[in-house]
Amino acid sequence: MKYDFDTILDRRATNSEKWRTKDGELPLTIADMDFKTAAEITAAMKKKIDQGAFGYEYPTKEYYEAVADWYQSEHHAHAETDWMRFTTGVIPALTASVHHFSHEGDNVLLMEPFYNTFYNSIINSGRHVIASQQLYDTATHTYQVDWYDLEDKLANSLTTLMILCNPHNPTGYVWTKDELGRILSLAKRHGVIVISDEIHGDLVLEGADYTPAFSLPNDLTTNLITLVSTSKTFNLAALHSATGIVPNPILRERFDRAINKYEVAEPNLLAIPTTIAAYRHGADWLHQLKDYVRGNKEYVAGFIKQNLPELQLVPGTATYLLWIDTSALSDDSQQLANFIRKDTGLIINPGTYYHGNGAGFIRINIAYPRKQIEDGMKRLAKAIADFPNAK
Template sequence: MMYDFDKIIPRRGTNSYKWDSMPDDRDVLPLWVADMDFRTAPAIIDALARRVEHGIYGYVHVPDKYYKSVTDWFDRRHNWQIDRKWFIYTSGVVPAISAVIKALAEPGDGVIVQTPVYNCFFSSIRNNGCRIITNPLKYENRTYHIDYEDLERKAAAPDTKLMLLCNPHNPAGRVWTREELCRIGEICIKNHVTVISDEIHCELVFPGHVYTPFASISEKHLQNSVTCISPSKSFNMAGLQIANIIAADDRVRQQIDKAININEVCDVNPFGIEATIAAYNQGEEWLIQLLDYLKTNYDFLCDFFTKNLPQFTVTELEGTYLVWTDCRILHMSSDELQALLLEETGLWLNSGTMYGEDGEGFMRWNIACPRAVLEDAMTRFLKFVSTRCN
């Protein structure tokens, strides 16, 4: 079956955070919030329709087939064998990260992040009274690399307890290689730093790159890490609010389970369960076609920049649908650029400084939209730049 990702599905008036955060009378084109403007896989829609038809939406028991759908998927696609007893389900990856930090760190402890990085990492650390320790990524030749010497030095500090890893990385677009993850793990194991790996974008990987679950590298990596996963980004079902924490160490898992209950995020909804089962059991072909479409969107964007805006640099996109562009040639801050773009053209992008001060001068584009929408966005950006460079 062929899926139509070119179809424009109006989202205004659906209480969409992405589309309804501005008054209806404004011509706003939002390429900011990280959800997709595509209908999800038909198998998921059908599963939800059946559940809705039942008409009773009470508290839910998570069934065996839920766990089997997840473990079979990761075994088949990523050669990672997850034991069912390692699971803790919760309402999302961000609540999961916050609970894991609460469980494994004390207020004042240091948590390493590799900036620029997903903005909720910062709030999850601060909200638990911990300190943010940055291991800035090195930007060169349109991509990012890890500064291992800096990571080693900061991991060695006695009050550094955790490292928050983004795998694949948002917004840098990196899909970390097995060798890179192995070296991160070795540094953290040596210095008794536990890795929390956010792998929510794990299915959104382009040809030539391979997602490696951090915990799959070795038994030591498994035991010294906690992994957070969800089908929400890959299947455009973030609003259904479901995720899994994978922790192989029994003691660590018990601590996390306690923190999940303290944070009151221990319950999930029936629609998230049904959608997850359908996604992992019947959604693979839809996902494959989605990835093809996202790659052509990225190629279109790169070609547009090359032909019309060659002075800008587009970061290489190995995974996710979030494109990172270097806009420093405009000589304005990311926040200023975001505000002016929105005010003058209606194009709504993410300011790079959302992701830490190392994102200054960059902007993040969400290209998970029909091609016509992306073309409109590029045209608006070109018009904005033309008024300043001519």
């Protein structure tokens, strides 16, 4: 079956948070997609709705088997169903874990620039963010781990947790197996629990596939909680469903307590059948989606190269989010983003949201029908041409 990614959806009419904008504005922002999910997934939802009785639900054996089979077939990665726990989303699981596995005043380590919502989970619970800056190479526009600094911060006696984003948001970087192993082994040496957020793991567009952290050898996964979800993969963010995968039985028992204590372990009426349908029947849709988004990415890369030589695309291979170096134009991406919006109605995320060196970057979501991406690029080119005159 050939799926349609070209039809423009009217998401203003459906309470989309991203589209709470003025008429005529184009938001290439929040990480969800402007495509309909697979028909097989919608059919499973409809079947459930037609049943009409919506009492309490719990995750089933079939649910965990669907997760395990997906990771085996898509990523050649093995997870036992016993290692898995349902949770109501990556952020809820993360927030519960921060509360349960650390104390007020502890440090939670992450590598900046980094997905912004995590900061709320940490700071709102009275913990400190401790950040290791990824080293940016201005010639190749790539980042590298500052290993010396990372170990120093892992060794800090107040650091009890580390959050890893695999693949990384906002750079789209896919950590290699060696890098993951090195991070996990350093964390283990210093007694730090690692939460690996793999919500973008199914969205590697080119190059080597990502490595699910739970698939690393046993001795590296003793301190590891991996969080996976159909949320980004199949455009199901509002389903509020994710799976924690914890190979170590002692840590698993503690994770179990965390998600139950903070009430993030019970599925809503659609979470179980929808996730099963996605993992059992969604592969073909996902592969076509990735081809389409890769096409968008090639289009944007070509457009920027030809028309906007001031901008540099950071060469990530995963996610539908592009991280673009705008430092030749401005060292204040919030101001730049405000100008772009005012000048053309194009809304993008300023890199300042993601801390680190984000003031010299913008983030653009390209999971849209091609016509909207073309519209976005035209607006971007106009804004960049007008920008110097705005100063």
